[in-house]
Amino acid sequence: MRRSLLFIPGNNPAMLQNCDVFDSDAVIIDLEDAVSVTEKDAARALVSEFLNAMAEQPPMELIIRINGLDTEYYPADLEAVVSDKIDTIMLPKATVEYLEKLDKLLSGIEKKKRMSKKIGVVPIVELAISVLQIEEIVKCPRVNGVLLGAEDLSGDVGVMRTKKGNEILYPRMRLAYACAAYKIDAIDTPFTDTNDNDALTEDCLFVNNLGFNAKAAIHPNQVPVINSVFVPAQKSIEWALRVEEAARQASLKGLGVFSLDGKMVDKPVIQRAENIIKKARKYNLI
Amino acid sequence: MKNVLGRFVPEGYEPFAGSGAYKDKKRIIIQEKKTSRGFEKLSSISQMFDRLGIKDGMTLSFHHHLRNGDFVLNMVAEEIKRRNLKNIKLAPSSIFPNNRILAELIENGNVTEIYTDYVNGPVAEAISRGKLKGMCVMHTHGGRPMAIESGALHIDVAILAVPAVDKDGNGTGTVGDSACGSLGYAESDLKYADKVVFVTDTLIDKAENPQLDGKYVDYVLKVDAIGDPKGIVSGTTKITKDPVGLKIARNTVKLLEELGLIEEGLSMQTGAGGTSLAVAYYVRNRMLEKGIKGSFASGGITGYFTDMLEEGLFKELYDVQCFDLKAVQSIGKNSAHHAMSGSRYANPYDDNVVDKLDFVILGATEIDLDFNVNVTTDSHGMIMGGSGGHSDTAHGAKVTVITTNLVKSRLPIIKEKVTTVTTPGEDVDVLVTERGIAINPRRQDLLERVKGSKLPIVPIEKLLEAAHKITGVPEKLKQSDKPVGVVVYRDGTVIDTIYKIREEGK
Numbered sequence: 193m194r195r196s197l198l199f200i201p202g203n204n205p206a207m208l209q210n211c212d213v214f215d216s217d218a219v220i221i222d223l224e225d226a227v228s229v230t231e232k233d234a235a236r237a238l239v240s241e242f243l244n245a246m247a248e249q250p251p252m253e254l255i256i257r258i259n260g261l262d263t264e265y266y267p268a269d270l271e272a273v274v275s276d277k278i279d280t281i282m283l284p285k286a287t288v289e290y291l292e293k294l295d296k297l298l299s300g301i302e303k304k305k306r307m308s309k310k311i312g313v314v315p316i317v318e319l320a321i322s323v324l325q326i327e328e329i330v331k332c333p334r335v336n337g338v339l340l341g342a343e344d345l346s347g348d349v350g351v352m353r354t355k356k357g358n359e360i361l362y363p364r365m366r367l368a369y370a371c372a373a374y375k376i377d378a379i380d381t382p383f384t385d386t387n388d389n390d391a392l393t394e395d396c397l398f399v400n401n402l403g404f405n406a407k408a409a410i411h412p413n414q415v416p417v418i419n420s421v422f423v424p425a426q427k428s429i430e431w432a433l434r435v436e437e438a439a440r441q442a443s444l445k446g447l448g449v450f451s452l453d454g455k456m457v458d459k460p461v462i463q464r465a466e467n468i469i470k471k472a473r474k475y476n477l478i
Numbered sequence: 479m480k481n482v483l484g485r486f487v488p489e490g491y492e493p494f495a496g497s498g499a500y501k502d503k504k505r506i507i508i509q510e511k512k513t514s515r516g517f518e519k520l521s522s523i524s525q526m527f528d529r530l531g532i533k534d535g536m537t538l539s540f541h542h543h544l545r546n547g548d549f550v551l552n553m554v555a556e557e558i559k560r561r562n563l564k565n566i567k568l569a570p571s572s573i574f575p576n577n578r579i580l581a582e583l584i585e586n587g588n589v590t591e592i593y594t595d596y597v598n599g600p601v602a603e604a605i606s607r608g609k610l611k612g613m614c615v616m617h618t619h620g621g622r623p624m625a626i627e628s629g630a631l632h633i634d635v636a637i638l639a640v641p642a643v644d645k646d647g648n649g650t651g652t653v654g655d656s657a658c659g660s661l662g663y664a665e666s667d668l669k670y671a672d673k674v675v676f677v678t679d680t681l682i683d684k685a686e687n688p689q690l691d692g693k694y695v696d697y698v699l700k701v702d703a704i705g706d707p708k709g710i711v712s713g714t715t716k717i718t719k720d721p722v723g724l725k726i727a728r729n730t731v732k733l734l735e736e737l738g739l740i741e742e743g744l745s746m747q748t749g750a751g752g753t754s755l756a757v758a759y760y761v762r763n764r765m766l767e768k769g770i771k772g773s774f775a776s777g778g779i780t781g782y783f784t785d786m787l788e789e790g791l792f793k794e795l796y797d798v799q800c801f802d803l804k805a806v807q808s809i810g811k812n813s814a815h816h817a818m819s820g821s822r823y824a825n826p827y828d829d830n831v832v833d834k835l836d837f838v839i840l841g842a843t844e845i846d847l848d849f850n851v852n853v854t855t856d857s858h859g860m861i862m863g864g865s866g867g868h869s870d871t872a873h874g875a876k877v878t879v880i881t882t883n884l885v886k887s888r889l890p891i892i893k894e895k896v897t898t899v900t901t902p903g904e905d906v907d908v909l910v911t912e913r914g915i916a917i918n919p920r921r922q923d924l925l926e927r928v929k930g931s932k933l934p935i936v937p938i939e940k941l942l943e944a945a946h947k948i949t950g951v952p953e954k955l956k957q958s959d960k961p962v963g964v965v966v967y968r969d970g971t972v973i974d975t976i977y978k979i980r981e982e983g984k
Contacts, residue, residue: 210721213725215725247947412725
């Protein structure tokens with residue numbers, strides 16, 4: 193259950209050093225787009241050293257965005273970074289075919305390195321074909337969340353990106369529903385104007401209503417905004433706590449359905465309240 | 479001799495005995511200078527030297543309101559050099575990199591003692607390298623007026639840059655090409671120097687609410703320009719965009735909230751650095767959300783505070799020094815934006831403003847496990863600043879918060895012992911870094927207040943460990959044993975000694 197995933201360029205030592213202080217639920221150390229072709233080797237070495245030097249597990253999930261499986265860089269990326277120190281691999285330009293291949297590659301490395309954990313995968317849906325394949329992508333092994341990559345996707349489709357984002361409404365909705373169906377994280381595309389946190393808030397509220405539970409950030413200053421939106425509002429928490437208490441009382445009386453504030457409360461409503469409380473507890477809101 | 483903090487105090491100086499020790503002593507005030515209406519006009523710096531008989535061994539004082547754009551101290555320095563005067567004592571309230579000519583005068587023995595609150599740039603380097611024959615005595619902004627009014631710092635001639643002077647000799651900083659707003663640090667020099675010269679580039683008929691009273695002025699010298707406006711104030715001061723600085727600022731405001739300090743009637747002060755301004759910005763937002771109003775903000779004032787004044791978030795501003803153009807414009811037109819003297823600001827014996835502060839947000843070059851703070855030297859022992867109002871506000875405010883990155887330029891900011899003590903740990907209550915908040919164990923009341931909070935409160939030792947995990951344990955600094963200066967606490971006692979830096983290979 194992530195809210196915010198912060199991209200950190202893999203070739204920036206200062207950002208890597210501080211990557212654990214920005215309160216994001218996950219950090220995505222980027223070996224792909226943030227790193228120019230001439231710096232791929234240096235960035236890979238830096239990230240590998242950074243991981244080796246890490247004395248203790250950071251407080252957030254550690255994700256590495258490797259280069260795509262359509263490039264020459266990914267084998268060295270995987271070899272350098274996959275270890276018990278990381279949690280997840282983010283795969284750009286993901287398709288079902290690439291995800292299956294990645295699963296095999298990861299299994300091989302996990303076995304070879306005698307790793308104690310199984311690495312998760314977050315594919316990026318940033319090709320038109322991936323949007324169409326989304327129902328299969330969410331079922332692929334290791335996939336525990338999907339990130340929408342709107343910039344590349346718009347390029348692939350041949351449409352202009354806008355601040356409002358009408359051009360990505362269809363992929364957003366498909367992705368949100370597919371993730372909801374398989375109970376994995378629906379992660380929205382980053383908001384690229386790092387100086388407009390008001391518009392970022394609006395964007396977060398909009399996609400939250402579509403069914404997204406998380407958003408990627410490309411600047412640490414976006415994280416507090418994202419974290420504040422993708423959590424239950426105080427009013428919702430108060431409502432959920434009241435439902436929980438009423439359900440407890442009803443259960444003592446042997447009632448499955450009861451009324452609260454004049455409205456019927458049944459199993460789906462109780463379930464919704466429980467989810468809200470679970471999330472609120474996770475993020476220290478109660 | 480060692481003081482109460484175990485720091486060496488050179489002979490002839492009184493050792494620091496605690497930040498409240500001044501209360502056991504009586505205020506000493508010498509006679510103000512004789513006043514008269516009417517002043518003599520001078521035509522050149524050279525004539526000023528002749529007319530005033532400026533000679534070897536004299537003490538000349540200056541203020542630093544023109545900051546890095548000041549021409550006046552440099553003009554006087556040129557004349558000292560031309561006349562090859564010796565053993566001059568200089569008492570500028572601060573020294574900036576543009577005063578680099580002083581380094582040459584130090585080397586040549588023209589200037590042999592310096593009394594100042596802050597020194598940065600080539601002059602600081604010359605002092606740290608042991609070029610100054612005598613000592614560099616570093617006061618605080620409140621300690622300097624106390625030293626002047628008590629006669630401990632005797633000034634032969636105060637040579638004061640004044641943006642505009644009227645026909646009665648009154649001086650103001652709010653108009654003129656070199657307008658700098660408040661002239662608070664000049665007021666003690668004006669009243670207690672043997673002779674006072676105003677150096678200006680703008681003569682006006684009548685100054686509105688002049689801060690500097692013409693009755694104390696002996697001479698007025700008009701020059702083409704007293705400063706470069708670009709170096710005097712920043713066009714605008716801006717909050718940091720650095721995400722680490724912003725995180726520190728957010729956590730600081732959360733802490734202030736937990737401590738019950740963001741409430742109706744609050745009073746506050748911050749520095750003009752990016753993180754401090756971010757704290758001011760987040761405090762403003764909380765005040766708006768809560769619908770509360772503060773009583774006052776003080777210190778060096780920026781546009782962020784004048785905006786808050788105009789929004790009705792503060793009743794008054796007390797301004798000893800304007801940091802940006804907005805502040806300069808505001809002080810000239812807003813009657814709730816008051817100029818104040820350095821003495822009113824922070825003199826321990828005055829009815830000062832710092833004692834009325836609820837909280838102050840300050841920086842640190844180093845802070846140690848006893849919460850002592852260094853803002854005087856860097857980790858190599860090189861002078862790079864000074865207290866300014868640091869130790870004054872730390873003592874006066876009910877809660878003193880230090881905000882700093884845990885690591886800067888690959889060096890941990892937390893040390894077991896700071897290189898130089900500027901502000902004693904007994905006056906420092908909280909340290910906020912990006913990796914946690916440490917509260918001084920002396921403040922059990924604050925620790926009690928944050929019990930059960932979700933803030934990342936940790937012992938300062940844990941922060942030191944976290945810093946060392948990133949940087950490794952730095953080698954201990956090897957200092958020479960030759961004192962080049964003393965850090966004088968606001969009560970006139972010596973809190974620490976500054977040593978000549980060790981040249982490489984020696």
